[in-house]
Amino acid sequence: xxxxxxxxxxxxxxxxxxxxxxxxxxxxxxxxxxxxxxxxxxxxxxxxxxxxxxxxxxxxxxxxxxxxxxxxxxxxxxxxxxxxxxxxxxxxxxxxxxxxxxxxxxxxxxxxxxxxxxxxxxxxxxxxxxxxxxxxxxxxxxxxxxxxxxxxxxxxxxxxxxxxxxxxxxxxxxxxxxxxxxxxxxxxxxxxxxxxxxxxxxxxxxxxxxxxxxxxxxxxxxxxxxxxxxxxxxxxxxxxxxxxxxxxxxxxxxxxxxxxxxxxxxxxxxxxxxxxxxxxxxxxxxxxxxxxxxxxxxxxxxxxxxxxxxxxxxxxxxxxxxxxxxxxxxxxxxxxxxxxxxxxxxxxxxxxxxxxxxxxxxxxxxxxxxxxxxxxxxxxxxxxxxxxxxxxxxxxxxxxxxxxxxxxxxxxxxxxxxxxxxxxxxxxxxxxxxxxxxxxxxxxxxxxxxxxxxxxxxxxxxxxxxxxxxxxxxxxxxxxxxxxxxxxxxxxxxxxxxxxxxxxxxxxxxxxxxxxxxxxxxxxxxxxxxxxxxxxxxxxxxxxxxxxxx
Amino acid sequence: xxxxxxxxxxxxxxxxxxxxxxxxxxxxxxxxxxxxxxxxxxxxxxxxxxxxxxxxxxxxxxxxxxxxxxxxxxxxxxxxxxxxxxxxxxxxxxxxxx
Numbered sequence: 086x087x088x089x090x091x092x093x094x095x096x097x098x099x100x101x102x103x104x105x106x107x108x109x110x111x112x113x114x115x116x117x118x119x120x121x122x123x124x125x126x127x128x129x130x131x132x133x134x135x136x137x138x139x140x141x142x143x144x145x146x147x148x149x150x151x152x153x154x155x156x157x158x159x160x161x162x163x164x165x166x167x168x169x170x171x172x173x174x175x176x177x178x179x180x181x182x183x184x185x186x187x188x189x190x191x192x193x194x195x196x197x198x199x200x201x202x203x204x205x206x207x208x209x210x211x212x213x214x215x216x217x218x219x220x221x222x223x224x225x226x227x228x229x230x231x232x233x234x235x236x237x238x239x240x241x242x243x244x245x246x247x248x249x250x251x252x253x254x255x256x257x258x259x260x261x262x263x264x265x266x267x268x269x270x271x272x273x274x275x276x277x278x279x280x281x282x283x284x285x286x287x288x289x290x291x292x293x294x295x296x297x298x299x300x301x302x303x304x305x306x307x308x309x310x311x312x313x314x315x316x317x318x319x320x321x322x323x324x325x326x327x328x329x330x331x332x333x334x335x336x337x338x339x340x341x342x343x344x345x346x347x348x349x350x351x352x353x354x355x356x357x358x359x360x361x362x363x364x365x366x367x368x369x370x371x372x373x374x375x376x377x378x379x380x381x382x383x384x385x386x387x388x389x390x391x392x393x394x395x396x397x398x399x400x401x402x403x404x405x406x407x408x409x410x411x412x413x414x415x416x417x418x419x420x421x422x423x424x425x426x427x428x429x430x431x432x433x434x435x436x437x438x439x440x441x442x443x444x445x446x447x448x449x450x451x452x453x454x455x456x457x458x459x460x461x462x463x464x465x466x467x468x469x470x471x472x473x474x475x476x477x478x479x480x481x482x483x484x485x486x487x488x489x490x491x492x493x494x495x496x497x498x499x500x501x502x503x504x505x506x507x508x509x510x511x512x513x514x515x516x517x518x519x520x521x522x523x524x525x526x527x528x529x530x531x532x533x534x535x536x537x538x539x540x541x542x543x544x545x546x547x548x549x550x551x552x553x554x555x556x557x558x559x560x561x562x563x564x565x566x567x568x569x570x571x572x573x574x575x576x577x578x579x580x581x582x583x584x585x586x587x588x589x590x591x592x593x594x595x596x597x598x599x600x601x602x603x604x605x606x607x608x609x610x611x612x613x614x615x616x617x618x619x620x621x622x623x624x625x626x627x628x629x630x631x632x633x634x635x
Numbered sequence: 636x637x638x639x640x641x642x643x644x645x646x647x648x649x650x651x652x653x654x655x656x657x658x659x660x661x662x663x664x665x666x667x668x669x670x671x672x673x674x675x676x677x678x679x680x681x682x683x684x685x686x687x688x689x690x691x692x693x694x695x696x697x698x699x700x701x702x703x704x705x706x707x708x709x710x711x712x713x714x715x716x717x718x719x720x721x722x723x724x725x726x727x728x729x730x731x732x733x
Binding site: 630631632633634635 | 663664666667668669670671699703706707
């Protein structure tokens with residue numbers, strides 16, 4: 086059986102390589118080869134791991150590589166099919182107007198991912214006993230691109246799983262589907278199940294000794310890229326940590342917003358699963374999209390614009406169509422130097438555009454009329470183009486823009502800011518997670534210098550602006566209006582109030598918190614009362630200041 | 636920007652460890668605490684230390700009574716507090732500049 090499996094794998098590999106070659110799709114082929122090499126590396130690392138946490142990282146890399154390989158293979162097959170069926174491949178249309186208009190691509194970025202957990206009250210506050218820990222990460226897929234977040238260790242003291250990663254996909258269409266999957270694994274050895282993986286390990290190692298398996302072993306040992314077949318199918322878990330799918334969801338254009346939103350998660354595992362985590366059932370994030378039509382100029386050229394309605398004075402300008410505006414610069418260089426344009430004409434979903442030929446300007450009859458409605462007034466700009474061809478190409482650009490706006494919808498109202506994610510640091514040697522208590526030992530008690538030394542080491546000189554928490558000492562805290570109407574008015578970014586309003590505090594014992602002084606961009610909590618303080622509603626504003634000796 | 640109770644906040648803190656004193660039958664700390672989420676902060680005569688955590692227990696959203704109870708547990712002889720104070724931030728800033 087093992088032999089047959091290996092033969093099938095070899096054939097798979099050969100077939101895939103042939104397909105890639107025949108399609109002359111060097112880019113996809115290169116990516117596939119890269120992932121296969123990474124996979125080999127991860128397998129070797131996993132076999133050599135001694136520490137559980139290293140094994141967790143290696144298994145995660147393996148999982149991501151596997152997923153990528155499968156997705157690239159799928160993509161290759163699709164392209165091959167398309168080619169065989171006679172359609173042109175994924176090459177951009179070279180000449181002639183497209184028979185069907187297709188929308189422009191865009192960049193989609195998901196950031197500030199946060200998944201709330203729901204520990205039982207007693208567990209959270211007691212904080213006693215052995216701390217059961219889990220390793221979790223998110224796998225994100227858009228089209229054939231797969232990306233992963235960093236791995237985070239979770240335990241009972243965390244109220245939410247917060248990922249620092251910014252994940253960017255650069256080639257998304259407006260019909261994109263961003264699939265999000267949460268994987269988890271136990272950090273501690275899975276108690277009763279430790280027996281099983283070890284038994285599997287001995288079985289495999291003995292079967293690998295057979296002559297058919299020796300070649301496989303050899304390919305594992307040999308330097309990568311020698312051409313001998315690596316194992317394509319997922320390596321069975323050989324006494325290593327196993328990740329389980331805990332939850333998933335799919336996000337589309339409708340979920341895009343320049344702000345934070347909560348989305349429902351479909352839970353995929355149940356309590357018997359060793360890696361089960363008490364998930365609240367939602368994920369909070371900022372999903373932003375930047376269609377190319379908003380960030381790149383879609384047309385430019387010379388135009389003549391009328392300075393005032395009755396005058397025959399036509400001024401020559403350099404027009405640039407970008408996003409929802411047609412900028413008319415005095416000179417072509419102004420567009421790059423950041424000079425203010427002479428005139429800016431808004432182009433949005435309500436704008437009406439007409440091409441025409443006027444006799445008013447002999448010699449340059451080809452005109453473009455752009456009308457916008459401002460309240461009760463209609464403002465029309467008339468622009469002259471150089472030639473009929475120029476007019477046609479301006480019209481084409483405008484029609485394409487209108488089409489893009491109709492497809493990308495809310496993403497074309499205003500440009501959503503997307504931060505280019507900084508290259509993620511490779512996972513540091515995971516030291517045992519210490520709490521701030523251990524890190525910030527201060528002796529003697531008043532040695533502020535010790536604090537500043539620790540802080541400088543951790544984050545450099547980032548504490549220039551006074552952090553928001555200082556407001557605790559100066560301002561009157563903005564107390565939420567007690568006894569606000571029974572229907573708690575949530576902040577607009579939330580789609581549902583929490584049924585149990587346990588105060589959310591980021592545990593100081595958690596993953597190294599982000600100390601940056603920028604306002605922590607988390608979905609604002611609705612100012613509602615927690616069940617514990619429910620009875621305060623009846624008392625109205627607190628009026629006392631109690632002091633007690635302890 | 637003002638601080639809204641219930642919203643997460645990141646602060647510079649100092650660890651303080653206090654061993655309780657014995658006074659007859661009881662173990663006491665020897666100081667008083669004031670405030671709590673159910674108290675009116677405008678009546679606070681002091682503005683110095685604010686306690687974030689006591690022996691691992693979160694103190695940022697507790698009522699006066701809960702805070703008092705957590706500090707006066709008979710079974711605990713040592714109390715470890717995470718405290719934040721305004722002067723910490725100033726000190727940090729000054730030493731960063733120099």
